[in-house]
Amino acid sequence: MPVNCAVILAAGEGKRMKSQKAKVLQEVLFKPMLDWVIDAVHAAGIEQIYVVTGHNREQVEAHVQGRVTTVYQAQQLGTGHAVMQAAPMLERHRGANCLVLYGDAPLFSAATLQAAGAHHEENHLAATVITAFTTDPTGYGRIVRDGNGLIQAIVEDKDASEEQKRISEINGGAYWFSVDALLPALAALRSNNAQEEYYLTDVPYSMNFKGQKVGAYVAPFAETAGANDRYQLFKLNEAARKAILTNHMNAGVSIPCRDGVMIGPDVTIGQDTQILPGTILRGRCVIGRGCVIGPGSVLTDSTVGDECVVNQSQLTQTTLEAGVTVGPFAHLRPGTHALERVHIGDFVEVKNSTVGAGTKLPHLSYIGDSDVGAGVNCGCGTVTANYDGRRKFRTKIGDGCFVGCHTCLVAPVSLGEGAYTAAGSVVTDDVPGGALAVARSRQQVKPGWADERRALTEEKDGQKGK
Numbered sequence: 001m002p003v004n005c006a007v008i009l010a011a012g013e014g015k016r017m018k019s020q021k022a023k024v025l026q027e028v029l030f031k032p033m034l035d036w037v038i039d040a041v042h043a044a045g046i047e048q049i050y051v052v053t054g055h056n057r058e059q060v061e062a063h064v065q066g067r068v069t070t071v072y073q074a075q076q077l078g079t080g081h082a083v084m085q086a087a088p089m090l091e092r093h094r095g096a097n098c099l100v101l102y103g104d105a106p107l108f109s110a111a112t113l114q115a116a117g118a119h120h121e122e123n124h125l126a127a128t129v130i131t132a133f134t135t136d137p138t139g140y141g142r143i144v145r146d147g148n149g150l151i152q153a154i155v156e157d158k159d160a161s162e163e164q165k166r167i168s169e170i171n172g173g174a175y176w177f178s179v180d181a182l183l184p185a186l187a188a189l190r191s192n193n194a195q196e197e198y199y200l201t202d203v204p205y206s207m208n209f210k211g212q213k214v215g216a217y218v219a220p221f222a223e224t225a226g227a228n229d230r231y232q233l234f235k236l237n238e239a240a241r242k243a244i245l246t247n248h249m250n251a252g253v254s255i256p257c258r259d260g261v262m263i264g265p266d267v268t269i270g271q272d273t274q275i276l277p278g279t280i281l282r283g284r285c286v287i288g289r290g291c292v293i294g295p296g297s298v299l300t301d302s303t304v305g306d307e308c309v310v311n312q313s314q315l316t317q318t319t320l321e322a323g324v325t326v327g328p329f330a331h332l333r334p335g336t337h338a339l340e341r342v343h344i345g346d347f348v349e350v351k352n353s354t355v356g357a358g359t360k361l362p363h364l365s366y367i368g369d370s371d372v373g374a375g376v377n378c379g380c381g382t383v384t385a386n387y388d389g390r391r392k393f394r395t396k397i398g399d400g401c402f403v404g405c406h407t408c409l410v411a412p413v414s415l416g417e418g419a420y421t422a423a424g425s426v427v428t429d430d431v432p433g434g435a436l437a438v439a440r441s442r443q444q445v446k447p448g449w450a451d452e453r454r455a456l457t458e459e460k461d462g463q464k465g466k
């Protein structure tokens with residue numbers, strides 16, 4: 001049974017981005033454009049994906065490694081030439097269909113790709129071009145239809161006559177091809193055009209010339225938008241941002257003000273959660289119901305349970321169970337796992353640590369590489385000294401411990417269940433459960449010392465004055 005496949009073109013230089021980074025790796029809502037395209041193709045049910053690389057080949061290949069098959073285009077001689085490089089792979093898909101997409105147009109939905117594929121199959125077409133109508137077609141290939149409503153040709157902007165330039169239906173840059181019809185058409189491509197390139201857009205013309213049917217599937221123009229420069233990238237970000245925020249609102253998320261709110265495409269949010277201004281949710285975040293996130297919070301690849309609060313804080317690869325409150329001004333780094341009802345307050349940093357249910361880390365603390373039990377109270381300024389300059393060590397704080405203010409726990413070290421430490425202690429040895437550790441020098445009080453010193457200095461000052 002022949003299997004459908006997809007070819008994504010990602011070899012172009014993208015000069016107008018003025019960047020060290022490959023154009024297709026430029027991000028929309030913190031996700032590289034190429035990943036949007038790959039994910040849409042997967043979501044449309046296509047598993048075999050070929051990505052054509054060229055400029056910045058190493059970067060692009062490293063980025064997609066293990067997820068797709070790459071094909072190298074040594075010289076960028078045009079979009080048709082790029083697809084030609086995948087011809088040996090396409091041989092394996094004879095009898096099936098191939099979806100061709102450009103890596104710099106990230107907003108196609110899986111639904112549109114699938115619907116266009118269904119249109120292609122139902123009408124037994126040699127090719128189906130996803131097109132769109134726009135009031136400003138400048139820069140795009142124009143769609144020339146024949147008397148039967150089929151596509152006769154695609155004319156590139158640079159090759160178009162004045163009359164053709166007025167056509168408002170454009171080539172969206174996504175195509176379904178019958179592989180059996182595509183392979184000979186690619187082999188016959190020539191570069192006799194304004195840019196001296198092998199245009200993929202010449203394939204429909206040659207098919208139509210041979211009497212093969214090329215159809216159009218009209219999609220919303222917003223889905224076809226691409227980015228060749230930073231301003232267009234900004235416009236893609238804005239369009240994607242507004243669409244995503246609207247989808248969340250329609251699903252019961254409260255966003256009273258959109259200012260500075262950016263939510264990536266792979267974030268899920270439960271009902272009745274409120275997202276406040278200046279909040280960025282990036283990567284794969286999962287946010288529960290009834291939370292308040294923001295203002296001014298940045299969450300990356302993190303999971304937040306129901307009824308949590310994250311105020312003016314940053315979370316990366318962190319998991320919060322239900323009812324956790326964070327902030328203001330906390331920094332939760334990779335590997336933080338806070339269990340139910342934990343409170344992490346202002347100027348607290350946690351890294352690679354588990355914090356047990358109901359535990360409080362209210363102020364000015366660093367907890368790194370630690371296992372903190374349930375019902376612990378860490379006083380202001382509790383610090384774990386987890387690093388000796390060469391290696392990292394763990395700290396264990398048992399259930400129900402009370403860590404006095406400004407305790408320094410020098411790892412590896414453990415506090416047994418219910419232990420106390422005296423304020424200002426530097427704890428270097430394990431403390432058994434139920435014990436108190438006092439690890440500081442004893443206070444001395446010198447009666448009258450201050451008065452005597454003051455009298456002495458006043459006497460000296462008096463002598464200088466004379």
Ligand code: UD1
Nearest residue numbers: 009010011012076077078079082102103104140141171173
């Ligand atoms: C292309 C279409 C145009 C369409 C528009 C939609 C052609 C000839 N023109 O124009 O009809 O309206 O997209 O956005 O196809 N690439 C390669 N190898 C190459 C050349 C390009 O991999 O040799 C890749 C680029 O990295 C890019 C994509 O193909 O991702 C499209 O190329 P680009 O030069 O941006 O084409 P457009 O001028 O936008």
Ligand code: CA
Nearest residue numbers: 104226227228
């Ligand atoms: Ca382009």
